[in-house]
Amino acid sequence: MDFRFTDDQLTLAESVRDYLAGTHGPEVLRRLDTEGNRDPAIWQGLVEMGLTGLLVPEAQGGLGMGLVEAALIAAECGRACLAEPLVDTAFVGVPWLVGRGEAEGLEAVVAGERRIALSHAINPWVADGEGAPVQSVDPLRNLALRDGEATDDADLLNLGALMSAAQLVGLVDAMLTQAVEYAKIRTQFGQPVGAFQGLKHQLASCSVAIEFAKPVVWRAASALQDGAASAAVHVSHAKLAATDAAMLTAETAIQVHGAMGYTYEVDLHFWMKRAWALAGAWGDRAFHYARIDDAVLGGALAIGPEHTFA
The missing domain is CATH 1.20.140.10 (Butyryl-CoA Dehydrogenase, subunit A, domain 3)
Structure with a gap:
């Protein structure tokens, strides 16, 4: 079995690293910390790179790539300390929905118009969700108190844990x-x-x-x-x-x-x-x-x- 990454996978990761290094440095993190944590221009840049559609099937307008590519990109998001919820939406939420056969609304994810707020029983909070704010040790995370019942789906847990590890x-x-x-x-x-x-x-x-x-x-x-x-x-x-x-x-x-x-x-x-x-x-x-x-x-x-x- 060959565990090496392909040239295409490495090139993809390097291109994302270069892009984030040029658009998401420490000065940007400090600006976001004082101005509300989110910047539509940063999100739009991620959309234009195709990252929101990385794991969306081609039939819904995405790139149809796999979790290995997503993990590589998640690591680059961690390297840049990316504030935008790209990983939660595109690398955890999307594959979970696809695995459940729920394709509706994925085109909106690709276009950057939809973000997926994930609620799992193992987390007492929802990232970028609606509800009462929860203070995080990380000032660039927007957390909301989980309201009501949450799924204990093992697939969602594994995706979330994997992408956290990659970051x-x-x-x-x-x-x-x-x-x-x-x-x-x-x-x-x-x-x-x-x-x-x-x-x-x-x-x-x-x-x-x-x-x-x-x-x-x-x-x-x-x-x-x-x-x-x-x-x-x-x-x-x-x-x-x-x-x-x-x-x-x-x-x-x-x-x-x-x-x-x-x-x-x-x-x-x-x-x-x-x-x-x-x-x-x-x-x-x-x-x-x-x-x-x-x-x-x-x-x-x-x-x-x-x-x-x-």
């Missing part, structure tokens, strides 16, 4: 880059702090953590896309690995920035707060650890090399 991958890359760059310019005892062996080891540990998490996330996307019986376990593994990498990197990046690491003046805080928010979204660490534990120790998931690569 965390991008967030870690961005936080690690910021920490490394700051370590090059911050000086103590007459030299950059990045020259100290202890700090090098901390940053190296973050790099190892995210490089180990990435293939786990891509495997989960592939398993969920293929409808594998073990997909739910792979999704929980991805959420765990990405969350652990994000928590380690956020803590290390704060330490690299010194006492300023927590402050509003440092751009890092936007990525750090998004990582904290996503760590608890669509199932926290305890929930996903329990799902893996139940599958492995309960015998539902066969383990060993003869099964892993079957």
